[in-house]
Every structure is written in C-alpha cells, then in structure tokens.
Amino acid sequence: MPKPAVALDLLLLPTWLVPVEPAGVVFKDHGLGIRDGCIVFIGPRAEALKCDAAQVRELPGMLLSPGLINAHGHAAMTLFRGLADDLPLMTWLEQHIWPAEAKWVDEDFVRDGTNLAIAEQIKGGITCFSDMYFYPKIASTCVHDSGLRAQIAIPILDFPIPGAASADEAIRQGIELFGDLKHHPRIKVAFGPHAPYTVGDENLEKIRVIAEELDAAIHMHVHETAFEVQQAVDNTGERPMARLGRLGLLGPRFQAVHMTQISDEDQALLVESNCSVIHCPESNLKLASGFCPVERLWQAGVNVALGTDGAASNNDLDLLGETRTAALLAKAVAGSATALDAHRALRMATLNGARALGIDATVGSLEVGKAADLVAFDLSGLAQQPIYDPVSQLIYATGRDCVKHLWVGGKPLLEDGRLTRMDESKLIATAQAWGRRISGHNE
C-alpha cells in the first residue's frame, strides 16, 4: 500500500534551509511543510513535492531559518530614537530619558511607539520580541493585533512610573495581565524589575514569591556597568548578582540583561542557577557600558541570548545587525577569532532566545512539531556572491534589507518585503508627528 501524501497548507522550497537544531547543519534543496501553523514536514525537495500541498512557494536563492528572537527591548522607545545620543548610561537615563518619559509617555505614546517597533522588527526578520516598558497592557494589545509573538515584562520600580503609582500597583496589574493572557498562543507575561539600583529587597521578594506562584519569568537589567556594581559594593558590601542570589531570584526563569561585569563568583551563580544572560552588544557599546564575555559564558554552559535594547540606546531594532556585532565583538573580547562563529551566532539569535524566554519547546528552531515562525532571507544579490557557507554569508555579509518573507505560526506577516497587516506610510506619519511634538517643532 503506498503511503498517503502528507497534507499541507503551505510547502516552502528554499535553496537553503537552516534548522539551527541540529547545530551547524545546512540543508540544500529541501522543503518545509506547514499545517495548522506548525511545521509538519522537513525533507529533500523530491520528497517534499510528493506532499499534498494547498499552496507551494518556491524560494530560489533564499535561506529559510527560524525567525529571529529579540530577547530584550523597550519597544515604545522607538519614538525617542536619537533623542539623546553619545552619553554614558546614568547621564542618559537620569538627565534625558527619565525626564522625557515623565513628560511624554502615556497610552497613546506606547501604542504608537510599540506599533512602530513591531513593524520595524517584522521587516528585520524578528518573529518574537521581549518588551519591558510602561503600559504593558497596551503593548500586549498591539502584539495581539499584529500577529507577532512576544514576552511582555511588567515594569516595576520602587518609585511611581507612567501607568502605575507604586510598585504594588504595577505588580497587581502584572498579576491581572498574566491571568488575562494565560492561554494566549503568542504572548507570555513576565515580571520586569528594572534594575538592582531601582528596586529594593522588599519589592524583589514580593516579585520572587509571585513569579514562583505563577511560574513566570523575571526579566531584569543586571550588571550593566562597572559603576552599578561598584556603587552597590560601596553602599552594601555586596555585588548585585550575589544579592539576587541571596534573595532567591536566580533560577532558570531568570533573564539577566546585559551582564558586562562577571566575576568568577557571578559566573558560578549563573551556572548553578541556570539563568539566561541576554547580551545587548550595541547598546553596551553606544553607552560605553562594558563588554559581556559571551564566549566565556558559552563555554561555561550559560544560555546567552541576544537583544537590541531600546531604540534610544542602539538606535535600531536590527537583530541581524546585532548578531553580526555580537559575533565580531565576541572575538575581540575573547582575543580569539574562533569565538562565536557564524552558526553559533545564529543560534544565539534564535534558539537561545527561545530558551531564555521559556518557549524553546514551541519556537527557535525548524523542527517538526514546532510552530512555523520563519524568515526567508534573499541571498541572491551581488553583495552575497559567491556563497561558500550561506550561514556565514547571512551573518557577516547580509543586512536586514534582504529579509523577504516572514511567518509567525504559519501566518504571513511580511510578503516580498511588504507588511501584510500594517500600513507603513501611516506608521511613518504617526512617528513623525510624535517627533515634531517632542522636539517642540509642532506648529
């Protein structure tokens, strides 16, 4: 008896298929089949063509990979892009960004800024992002409407913030949003204590208890600069990582963003507790914050994911570019050209991000059974020729302008470089109107 043909909604036939898992593999002339939003088939082209596909899409000259995962950012800060450049972290935050946020951030700002960030990220090959910003309920509505996947981290500080008069209020809102979105297929809610220098022990303990009860992730800026660590040691005699360990916050659900300062004791804590580190190399470079020792962490077994940080400290949400920066910087920091090779860099931008966000059973690699979160990069242009290793070409010689198509859960959000659900000219006009208002040029 001949086997019945596999039924597919969509069959994709790229020149190269990079599954990320197994590591280091490139399949040439293979097909990937999607049914009900999931990957149900991966195999040689000849086998793929035997499937019973409702739609077949040839992708000549294209590399199909898992969608990129931007594991740290502040989406609505796109509207502050370029507002305060070339400054160190604390001057940038205390003298420019926090006053601007106090003046401008409201629900409309977050809606417009988040939609702009979502569109930029889709066009850049990102299928999932982590957001940590004010009015998280608004951001989650934007994500829901867009079709993208996201982790929404509830911002918590010891002082009032836009949308929450106290840390207790922010935590209450977080619990409510967590409950509302518990069964959402694309959105996960996490808790986002801002940083060790803005959240005291009392609130950190509350967050630990609630995150434990809900099995929720904790997403936090940690050890971003040497100044942060030195100030904590001077004031308390304890490094922030040691403090977080003592308070019981560290564990596999803990996402430590930045980590440019890592002593042997800090590294041991990361390894023992199985935390993820989220590396934001361009923000760290631009604010002169320091260098995360990515290769050392990777060799020690720490899961290192990648983030852009907000557009006010980067100044773009280009995770492909960020991956290139990470790969180059890792070599300089390790003093070794073999550090973070192109294949591992792509893994960091995909599967490691999924693992950090606790969604690696669903996304992060091209495997049968996972959701069809995919990006197709066009490598047929002259700047990519000739092609010896398509992954090397993607990381070292390709820009986000080569992103052609993108799917989340099998749904197309980008077709031939065009957004399918968002109006690009409206997004640009809205951002420009905010720019005129913020810069005081609003006649």
Ligand SMILES: CSC[C@H]1O[C@@H](n2cnc3c(O)ncnc32)[C@H](O)[C@@H]1O
């Ligand atoms: C509570 S999250 C939003 C809060 O964080 C600020 N922020 C943006 N980028 C950074 C960074 O790199 N380090 C510390 N804080 C940052 C943002 O402006 C909001 O106030």
Ligand SMILES: [Zn+2]
């Ligand atoms: Zn940040």
